[in-house]
Amino acid sequence: MSWTKKDLLGLEYLTQGEIELILETAESFKEVSTREIKKVPALRGKTAVNLFYEPSTRTRVSFEVAAKRLSADVINIATETSSVRKGETLIDTGKNIQALKADIIIMRHNCSGAANMLARALDISVINAGDGWHEHPTQALLDIFTLKEKLGKIKGLNVAIVGDIAHSRVARSNIWGLVKLGANVTVCAPEMLLPTEIERTGVKTSSNIDEVLKNADAINVLRMQFERDEGAAFPEQLDYYKRFGITEERLAKAKKNILVMHPGPINRGIEMSSGVADGKNSVILEQVTNGIAVRMAVLFLVSQAREDKG
């Protein structure tokens, strides 16, 4: 199995083999972060540009750390202070970055499909760091990496994704990845937060968290965003916590070693209790650590693909 794609846009577009290759590559990079000198020269002389159209700390910093541990140069473009504010189009911005001879653009954008569009317009690599409600592939890869590390496999695992599935790119990427690797995935949310025909991805749906928790080997709890302006009335925060919030009481009825994951940042007391977030089942901070290894793998593989093409 070798990697041939210049971009990483989403897990929908990857084969099972490609996903496994990223996970294997990440495993070998994980060790780098434990060394005294946390650096390898794999991307020396390469330039990666963080182009973030949405506020993000965790993903941006994670990519920056990953790129630096591979010895790449990293430039951060904050769109609030760049010519984007002067009305430059996304494609023009991308072409300018390409003209600076950067090698990789890591982009976060609030519009679904923005990374696909940019990747089509450019010869350099584009890594999607989250586009609208569409995909957030490296988040899903680090979730899957963590699952595999903790539970030894993905195939046959019962994984539940809980929360606002309709507006979640994390959910979509996790669904594609987990289903391709053979997990049994259930998405659990109030009816109105389940997107149309989501079953066609191969998942089951449920609006009963207690039922879902009975069989789950792992649960990935999404951030609830009540501030979103979606017209339709969102469930009240308190009501949501009562019906779907992951609490110690609920978890007590689940499998003893159930893994609790969250892509962060956590709303304590909204989608999960503090006790659960900090409890023995939580692997939330390990996810953050694994994010670096996974992003190193992705940065490395897309760079290799471009070099191979000459």
Place this chain on the structure above:
Amino acid sequence: MSILIKNGRLIDPANKMDAAMDVLVKDSKISRVAKDIKAQADSIIDARGKIIAPGIVDMHVHLRQPGREDKETVATATAAAAKGGVTTVLAMPNTSPTIDCAESIELLKGIINKDAKVNVLTCASITKGRLGKELSAIAELRQNGAYALSDDGCSVENENLMLQALQEAAKARILTICHCEDKKLSGKGVINLGFNSTRLGLRGISNESEYKRIARDIDLAERCSAAVHIAHISCQESVEIISRAKKKGVKLTCETAPHYFSLTEDALLEYDTNMKMNPPLRNAKDLAAIKQGLRCGVIDAIASDHAPHTENEKDIEFERAEFGVVGLETELAVSITQLIDTKLLDWIQLFEKLSLNPSRILGIERGSLQEGMFADIVVISGEEEWQVKKSELVSKSKNSAFLGHTLKGVVDYTICNGKVVYKR
């Protein structure tokens, strides 16, 4: 001036004629239709192996002039029309200014008289500024030469106001064209609601937002016996509702656009903004229903909904891009490819949808090749294939949903009012 078109296969839907016939054009009219005409003529067109048909009457075209000449002008749109075999267009009123009063009609007519290469009919807005607040002076618009009324791009939300409009339109004997969309349901949607909107992470537009508003407008039309035409239908339920109303005897016609019988939402999987239009491309079941509606006659007309947009408005993030596609240059070939080649319609039926029915709906004496009619004629190489290329489109905007597609049917000549306005 006279033109003799010889040796072709003549299609005249008005007489259900599909036969080897010659056509003699004198000045602006069709002078004779007969076998083997021996008359002298200023020019002779050899149409051996070609189709001779009435020029297309496209009742849904956005000319963009006045106001958005960067997208399209009367000159460029009518050149595109001529190239596509279209000899009459109905110009939608959502320009700047809106065509909603005698003065703006005059303004548009001035441009048409100067620049138009084919017939351009004006459609005026139902409400002033298309704002859905206050009715335009409907009788006056009629007297000043408007052929129809439409707030295209919007439906008149206020049901009472729409009822009043239809009452006025019935009195003035003018057609009302309804853009049927309940924006409370379609909201900020950008593609069809379904599995693809889920996987692409885009807001969906339900079939319901279209057919519920069609049902309302049919109900209103029935109450005041107004002539109503439903624009750009895209989904199965719309076909069914219109079919039922027609059976009941409601005075009602409708159109669809070529993209709704040739493309589905699967064309959107790469976020191609040239596939973004309103109503959106639907699923395979809807496409089949639209085709069936054309076949059984529920759908009266094919119209392009030609909606030019600049590259700046299309080459951006999907949800920010404008809705709409150009269609004047491809509607005939897409129709031939999708409807004739698949034997869904025969040539007579196709030109009923493209030429005859739209003429009857608009109340104009065109869309037929009978002697004495205006000579609006298209000569087509029906079997010849061509590829749609951006560089070859003459429309000012290039936002075609068919770029790269291979289509059947090339226009050799377009004759409008007895004059050759396009020659290959």
